[in-house]
Amino acid sequence: MVSRRNFFTGAGAVAVSTALVSRAGAASLPEAVIMDKAATQPPLMPPNGRPYNPVVTLNGWTLPWRMKDGVKEFHLVAEPVVREIAPGMKANLWGYNGQSPGPTIEVVEGDRVRIFVTNKLPEHTSVHWHGQRLPNGMDGVTGLTQPGIDPGKTFVYEFVAKRPGTFMYHPHADEMTQMAMGMMGFWITHPKDHNFMRVDRDFCFLLNAYDIDPGSYTPKVNTMLDFNLWTFNSRAFPGIDPMVIAQNDKVRIRVGNLTMTNHPIHMHGHEFVVTGTDGGWTPPASRWPEVTTDIAVGQMRAIEFVANEPGDWAFHCHKSHHTMNAMGHDVPTLIGVDQREVLGKINKLVPGYMVMGDKGMADMGEMEMPLPDNTLPMMTGRGPFGGIGMGGMFTMMKVRKGLARGDYKDPGWYKHPPGTVAYEWKEGGIAKPEPVRAPDADRMAAKPGEKVLQVTKPGKNHAH
Numbered sequence: 001m002v003s004r005r006n007f008f009t010g011a012g013a014v015a016v017s018t019a020l021v022s023r024a025g026a027a028s029l030p031e032a033v034i035m036d037k038a039a040t041q042p043p044l045m046p047p048n049g050r051p052y053n054p055v056v057t058l059n060g061w062t063l064p065w066r067m068k069d070g071v072k073e074f075h076l077v078a079e080p081v082v083r084e085i086a087p088g089m090k091a092n093l094w095g096y097n098g099q100s101p102g103p104t105i106e107v108v109e110g111d112r113v114r115i116f117v118t119n120k121l122p123e124h125t126s127v128h129w130h131g132q133r134l135p136n137g138m139d140g141v142t143g144l145t146q147p148g149i150d151p152g153k154t155f156v157y158e159f160v161a162k163r164p165g166t167f168m169y170h171p172h173a174d175e176m177t178q179m180a181m182g183m184m185g186f187w188i189t190h191p192k193d194h195n196f197m198r199v200d201r202d203f204c205f206l207l208n209a210y211d212i213d214p215g216s217y218t219p220k221v222n223t224m225l226d227f228n229l230w231t232f233n234s235r236a237f238p239g240i241d242p243m244v245i246a247q248n249d250k251v252r253i254r255v256g257n258l259t260m261t262n263h264p265i266h267m268h269g270h271e272f273v274v275t276g277t278d279g280g281w282t283p284p285a286s287r288w289p290e291v292t293t294d295i296a297v298g299q300m301r302a303i304e305f306v307a308n309e310p311g312d313w314a315f316h317c318h319k320s321h322h323t324m325n326a327m328g329h330d331v332p333t334l335i336g337v338d339q340r341e342v343l344g345k346i347n348k349l350v351p352g353y354m355v356m357g358d359k360g361m362a363d364m365g366e367m368e369m370p371l372p373d374n375t376l377p378m379m380t381g382r383g384p385f386g387g388i389g390m391g392g393m394f395t396m397m398k399v400r401k402g403l404a405r406g407d408y409k410d411p412g413w414y415k416h417p418p419g420t421v422a423y424e425w426k427e428g429g430i431a432k433p434e435p436v437r438a439p440d441a442d443r444m445a446a447k448p449g450e451k452v453l454q455v456t457k458p459g460k461n462h463a464h
């Protein structure tokens, strides 16, 4: 972590210290800690206050606080930030304390919390504490419950964290712009009894989305649906860290959705139950096992399971366009279209033009096509067996035997026990045996060279 105060240390620090101390003393603002890394930070063990089991924010961090007369004091700074979406691509976003999303705030049920919010954006803002029980005037809706926080001003929010559970924070001020630019963060209120619904690993992240043209850095804020970067905590795979888990750990994953559409979040290898929603913990009798849960806009879900199957298990949004990076859209479907003749003609006009997508799009993931600077290829993640063919809202749960408690280091690729990986079939040493098929199978399959794709333009053959 980088402290803003670090700027004042070193030579000359003594000379100016008196002035700084008296100014800080008068203002009494807690330090605004900033983060300069997009990597997942280790859980922040509470240095004071009541004990709790901290969460791990995927590609994020938890904001340290100051304890003052029994009140937990935090300092959020709303400001423009540069966020690395994945190695090779950075975005000009707005966020808090150096990153977008902002830091996770962790408190305990019953804590009195005071949050100082300093606005370093070029326009007014506010912070709404999504899901909290609090005095109406602390709810952060510009114009309705408070005036906007003008650039350069600091506002104070103060309330008791009454209900334990999973929350978010975001502006209610020019929100179409400010949320499209990445202003959001996670909030966890831990239960007073730190053994209540205790888990071994507790992960959290937000679903968000951006529309950034290939080669540019700043999101288009007027986009309503057609986003091209689908992200977990403003990171796109392969920029998203894996969730590292010890075998047989009880695991909770908390997800909040601040995009403009729903996301069916899907887990491989295990079943889970939804143990928490925006409104709190679900009654145990209301839970059922599933492997996908749909998270609507503005919702939070906490899912739980025992990670007893070792491996590298995929964890992703099941909308297939959401596991693609930019360039995934506005590409015509050319499957089955033989472009060789066209290619010859185009090459006379545009030397080096490439045929794309006539056998599907998989080849586009690894294509040696020149991309504009600061652009992520559609699907760049590589695994031990080759290209993973996904980007966007995708990561892995790496479940390993014998990991120490608190060890979140990437353990590398899973080493499969012998005989447990899908393999190529060979018959008598022949790698590509002709499959035996029913006598009339040929009648149903397309013959080589046969025209199987017919495009009918709507309107031509329609009576209306």
Ligand SMILES: [Cu+2]
Pocket (backbone or CB within 6 Å): 230, 262, 263, 264, 317, 318, 319, 322, 393
């Ligand atoms: Cu999705």
